[in-house]
Amino acid sequence: MSAQRAGRWTHLLPAGYSLLLTLLITVPLLRPGYLLLRDAVSTPRSYPTDAALGLGDAAPRAVPQDGLLAALSPLIDGGLIVKVILVAALWAAGYGAAVLVRELLGAPLAAQLVATTLVVWNPYIAERLLQGHWSLLTGYAALPWTVLAALRLRIAGGDRFERFRNWSALAGCLAAAGLTPTGALLAATVAVLVVGWRRSAGVLVLAAVASAPWLVATAVSGVAAEPSDPAGVTAFAARAEPWLATVGSLAGLGGIWNAEAVPVSRTTPIAALATVVLLAIVALGLRTVVAADSNPDRTRVRRLLIALAGVAVLVPAVAATPAGLTVLEWLVVEIPGAGLLRDTQKFVALAAPGYALCAAAACLRFAGSDDKRAARDAADTGSNSSPTPPADRPARWSPAWAALFIGALTLPLLDLGWGVGGQMRAIHYPDSWHEVAERIDGPGDIAVLPGGMFRRFPYSGTAPVLDPAPRMLPRDVLQTGALPVHDLTVTGEGARAQIVEDLLLEGGPAGRLAEFGVGWVLVERDTPGPLGNSTATLAQLRPVHSTGELALYQVPDVRPRPTPEHRSLVIAAHILWAILLIAPLATYGYSTLSRRARR
Structure with missing residues (x-):
């Protein structure tokens, strides 16, 4: 096989494998019908009501998600739109993890598949699907791509168009994550951390623009001035799963507040076993991830992602303690908009990029151990053969270890498959x-x-x-x-x-x-x-x-309420968000046409 064809397979196989895992999870939902499960509601048609734009009496928690469905569902069935977004999000999360570990670690194909498995097949995905948070998973899926876009912006040279293309890619990632307010916070955190302090101001401005639909709606509707109910802090605090403390549940990418929105396997001792296995794999690769290499920017980014993973686990765990609950209750009462932080387990998503790097690195570490053993055996027997060169290690050793790690990650959570044990399915109204x-x-x-x-x-x-x-x-x-x-x-x-x-x-x-x-x-x-x-x-x-x-x-003799004064402003914010969402496609199209013109 030529090097060019091998490289093509290295890129295509992780994408296909991620799609396979995604389909194993979502197959029951792909039948004709609509998603209706806890917080997830898809319908044949939605309408651009004031509430859909974030101008209702409640806080704009589903903005711009509802506005997007209202705009597209007159043309395309709303249930189909939700299914496409969900499948695309899960696929993008897995494939993004593969690309991330390839860029930051030089991970071979087998190690990429391990990273993809960890990011797609985990308790966080299962619990958020059962809670109905399909749109939050777009923010989760955007994280590895946000890291890559911010990294390229960080190390970009002096070429003006290259810088513009990197900014455009980052804008698209932030907009995709911004389908929900929490997703916007997740992606903005990663982008600011990775891009470096010199460009952080520009990233914050871009993040604010990508979050414009819910920021503007919150500001003009007056909801921002209303404090949230402090009872929600305790109600939505991270939860300790069986045989695991709260910090253990969070470290295992679980611990959602709703004990009913968990797969059956997470209610048994298997949950503790799965967490131990996951953390063991992460620990095995940790040293390799934080080790310095010839590229200081990539080294720093890897270390930042590991630190972020630790913070993403520890902060929600502390927030679930009596002292943490007291602080959060004060925040949601005294600071407008702080109610967005009540469900702290959502932010465990920030650990996924760091975990993916460690899982891929664990494969590399075992490959290295096998190569050293082979070299010692050759020396003991007096063989003149040389040790396996580093470039050949993945092809010789990684697949076996990758298969072992993939099995260890998936088998304890088999009921994530087939719609999380059949709980997620299509219904008919x-x-x-x-x-x-x-x-x-x-x-x-x-x-x-x-x-x-x-x-x-x-x-x-x-x-x-x-x-x-x-x-x-x-x-x-x-x-x-x-x-x-x-x-x-x-x-x-x-x-x-x-x-x-x-x-x-x-x-x-x-x-x-x-x-x-x-x-x-x-x-x-x-x-x-x-x-x-x-x-x-x-x-x-x-x-x-x-x-x-x-x-x-x-009702007879109704007195219709006037149209909200700032409705046009909120619509403009939605349009601005949509422009950012398609910015990478427009940039790619422009660059393609430019290359053809030069030819």
């Missing part, structure tokens, strides 16, 4: 949802019964799911933002929604609904939940449509 959406043709927001934000539909499985009404219907749906966690309820920012919900449950007058801008009431009949004395209020409304699953009522 009743036709009544489409019928109701077509009947809503007048002014006013929508109130929904039963009370609360979570549902258990016959077609959605046993896990609670977010109400799909806000993404399914063409008007703003009032939601309180209250989240039931364990034995307590974390209050949300939706004060108007809470007043309207209380009014319905108490059987209040329809005129009061109209005063609060409510033009419609939707009753979801096929899910349990509090209804209170709402029949008294519904009797005063005009029935519009009724099926076995849904009933729609119209």
